[in-house]
Amino acid sequence: MxxxxxxxxxxxxxxxxxxxxxxxxxxxxxxxxGISIPAATHGWTGGLxxxxxxxxxxxxxxxPDIEFVVAAANDASKQVNDVEDLVARGxxxxxxxxxxxxxxxxxxxxxxxxxxxxxxxxxxLAEEGIEDLYVGGNNPQYGVIAGQYFKKKFPDGAKIVVxxxxxxxxxxxxxxxxxKELEGSKVQILDMQFANWNPDKGFEVMQDFLQKFDAIxxxxxxxxxxxLGAMEAIKQANRPKPIVVLGGSGMNKVVKMVxxxxxAVDADIFYPPTLIIPAIELTTMRAATQAPIRGRYIxxxxxxxxxxxxEFYFPDSPY
Amino acid sequence: MNAAAxxxxxxxxxxxxxxxxxxxxxxxxxxxxxxxxxxxxSFLSAGNLSNLLTRSAIVGIxxxxxxxxxxxxxxxxxxxSMSALIAGLVxxxxxxxxxxxxxxxxxxxxxxxxxLALGVVAGTLNGILVVKGGxxxxxxxxxxxxxxxxxxxxxxxxxxISLSSSLKGVARPLYYGSVAGVSYPxxxxxxxxxxxxxxxxxxxxxxxxxxxxxxPEVARYSAIRVHRVRILTYVFQGVxxxxxxxxxxxxxxAATPSTGLLWELEAIAAVIIGGTALKGGFGRIWGSxxxxxxxxxxxxxxxxxxxxxxxxxxxxxxxxxxIAVYLQKGRREV
Numbered sequence: 001m002x003x004x005x006x007x008x009x010x011x012x013x014x015x016x017x018x019x020x021x022x023x024x025x026x027x028x029x030x031x032x033x034g035i036s037i038p039a040a041t042h043g044w045t046g047g048l049x050x051x052x053x054x055x056x057x058x059x060x061x062x063x064p065d066i067e068f069v070v071a072a073a074n075d076a077s078k079q080v081n082d083v084e085d086l087v088a089r090g091x092x093x094x095x096x097x098x099x100x101x102x103x104x105x106x107x108x109x110x111x112x113x114x115x116x117x118x119x120x121x122x123x124x125l126a127e128e129g130i131e132d133l134y135v136g137g138n139n140p141q142y143g144v145i146a147g148q149y150f151k152k153k154f155p156d157g158a159k160i161v162v163x164x165x166x167x168x169x170x171x172x173x174x175x176x177x178x179x180k181e182l183e184g185s186k187v188q189i190l191d192m193q194f195a196n197w198n199p200d201k202g203f204e205v206m207q208d209f210l211q212k213f214d215a216i217x218x219x220x221x222x223x224x225x226x227x228l229g230a231m232e233a234i235k236q237a238n239r240p241k242p243i244v245v246l247g248g249s250g251m252n253k254v255v256k257m258v259x260x261x262x263x264a265v266d267a268d269i270f271y272p273p274t275l276i277i278p279a280i281e282l283t284t285m286r287a288a289t290q291a292p293i294r295g296r297y298i299x300x301x302x303x304x305x306x307x308x309x310x311e312f313y314f315p316d317s318p319y
Numbered sequence: 320m321n322a323a324a325x326x327x328x329x330x331x332x333x334x335x336x337x338x339x340x341x342x343x344x345x346x347x348x349x350x351x352x353x354x355x356x357x358x359x360x361s362f363l364s365a366g367n368l369s370n371l372l373t374r375s376a377i378v379g380i381x382x383x384x385x386x387x388x389x390x391x392x393x394x395x396x397x398x399x400s401m402s403a404l405i406a407g408l409v410x411x412x413x414x415x416x417x418x419x420x421x422x423x424x425x426x427x428x429x430x431x432x433x434x435l436a437l438g439v440v441a442g443t444l445n446g447i448l449v450v451k452g453g454x455x456x457x458x459x460x461x462x463x464x465x466x467x468x469x470x471x472x473x474x475x476x477x478x479x480i481s482l483s484s485s486l487k488g489v490a491r492p493l494y495y496g497s498v499a500g501v502s503y504p505x506x507x508x509x510x511x512x513x514x515x516x517x518x519x520x521x522x523x524x525x526x527x528x529x530x531x532x533x534x535p536e537v538a539r540y541s542a543i544r545v546h547r548v549r550i551l552t553y554v555f556q557g558v559x560x561x562x563x564x565x566x567x568x569x570x571x572x573a574a575t576p577s578t579g580l581l582w583e584l585e586a587i588a589a590v591i592i593g594g595t596a597l598k599g600g601f602g603r604i605w606g607s608x609x610x611x612x613x614x615x616x617x618x619x620x621x622x623x624x625x626x627x628x629x630x631x632x633x634x635x636x637x638x639x640x641x642i643a644v645y646l647q648k649g650r651r652e653v
Contacts (some may be wrong), residue, residue, distance in 0.1 A: 040576050212361050
């Protein structure tokens with residue numbers, strides 16, 4: 001018991017880690033899993049935090065011996081500190097959704113060198129072979145599915161506008177795949193602007209698109225938050241011809257619209273914050289049962305339509 | 320020495336330069352408008368101008384309050400977070416009221432009253448901590464900024480708090496409605512701006528605000544109730560944030576942890592672009608409104624023209640802010 005309170009003094013624990021003392025598990029016999037994720041800065045990360053909390057609670061119930069430490073960071077440099085603190089606390093496994101790949105590579109490598117089992121989620125690291133387990137969505141497929149949706153929707157050609165996200169690698173990968181998918185098709189991209197996966201920005205960007213172009217057949221908002229903003233701007237403009245809106249990532253509000261049908265959106269692309277769930281579960285399983293889990297676990301990004309919407313609908317999630 | 324001294328009428332030789340530099344923000348605005356109309360056919364369309372002015376009203380109304388706070392020598396960094404928190408609480412309140420009262424205008428009215436009450440409470444909190452607590456305004460409002468933002472993130476579980484869809488329809492006109500082509504948010508901003516400008520220039524309390532920002536010691540010896548006036552500027556800022564929030568809420572009908580992000584910087588930048596002295600003692604409401612329009616115009620023009628890579632939007636904003644303020648350097652140096 002004394003050892004335990006001793007370690008809970010964070011500063012001392014960090015000092016211990018820094019001088020390379022051997023790891024001491026917090027709970028006697030049990031293992032500790034550290035989870036490092038981005039803080040709730042937009043809807044998707046909000047959902048991520050919600051699902052993390054939920055999964056950790058379930059896992060604690062199932063495996064009372066295992067302890068969890070969750071740290072949410074606002075930016076990459078805070079996340080680097082978080083990882084260092086977690087390692088200093090003596091974690092046995094680290095589940096991390098890196099803010100950016102580059103800055104997090106070195107600290108995670110250090111953790112690995114200390115014998116920590118590494119699970120990366122959604123984004124890989126800048127160097128291959130560090131993580132033991134990778135759980136991710138399929139970002140290129142995200143763009144491809146969106147491209148296919150518009151090609152199928154408009155076989156005779158159409159003019160569409162695109163909202164990009166927060167300028168990041170993920171956004172680049174998706175947009176490149178989207179543009180490539182539309183190459184040679186009759187669907188023409190009129191313009192692209194950053195809407196930061198944000199409803200307010202989505203509203204303003206869509207208002208400006210509507211002023212700039214007389215004929216718009218569709219918009220790919222890239223994200224459901226931005227799509228909600230775009231829908232309001234379209235409603236306000238009151239164009240005689242309806243504009244097709246596609247968002248993405250599976251916000252429950254939008255999935256419900258798809259499920260109910262008859263509204264402005266008839267599809268969504270699955271790229272949900274729920275991908276943290278298998279990452280935490282698999283890592284916990286490994287710690288608890290010594291299951292030899294390693295490798296890559298890729299979740300598809302299928303198109304959500306009225307027929308399969310039920311499967312992707314989480315009414316209680318904040319996202 | 321300070322800006323108020325430049326206003327003294329008995330230094331007539333300063334008049335010409337002063338008048339010229341007072342035009343700084345207007346010149347910048349006119350330059351932007353002509354650039355916009357040259358680069359894009361749709362820029363001067365009634366639809367675009369109406370969009371732009373209505374959008375700008377939200378930060379515009381906040382900037383009116385910020386002008387008072389800054390003129391009195393204070394600062395409020397919490398306005399964006401305050402707006403997000405008020406938006407979340409008001410939506411929760413309206414949903415609760417709507418479930419018992421039905422979808423009526425009464426619910427919207429309750430929402431407005433609730434927002435104003437919350438704005439007064441938050442503003443009073445800031446004001447009392449700064450004035451009575453004697454803590455620097457930067458620190459107090461940096462603290463409340465973090466508190467308000469965290470509470471809304473916690474309340475919304477990191478997601479969004481949405482107005483029930485039937486109430487959304489009732490509240491919608493608050494943002495989208497208009498009289499003779501002039502939108503309600505714009506009307507609200509104009510009335511508030513004219514009133515605030517008149518009070519700042521003509522009413523006793525307005526002159527007290529300026530005097531305190533210019534020199535609090537002298538103001539106290541002049542029997543001005545310095546503490547009371549300074550607290551009132553923060554309360555007025557809270558009221559302005561509440562009004563802006565009641566324009567924001569019906570637009571998308573939701574509050575999220577990213578609501579109002581960086582509005583404090585936009586408002587402060589607009590106030591300074593407009594010619595108000597950052598260290599207090601001189602304030603110009605119309606200048607702040609022009610400042611908000613300048614900031615809104617830059618975004619709008621860049622969206623309409625695809626002039627350069629959208630990665631560079633922030634750089635254009637930076638350049639124009641610096642130029643707009645440089646144009647008034649004449650007055651500052653006096």
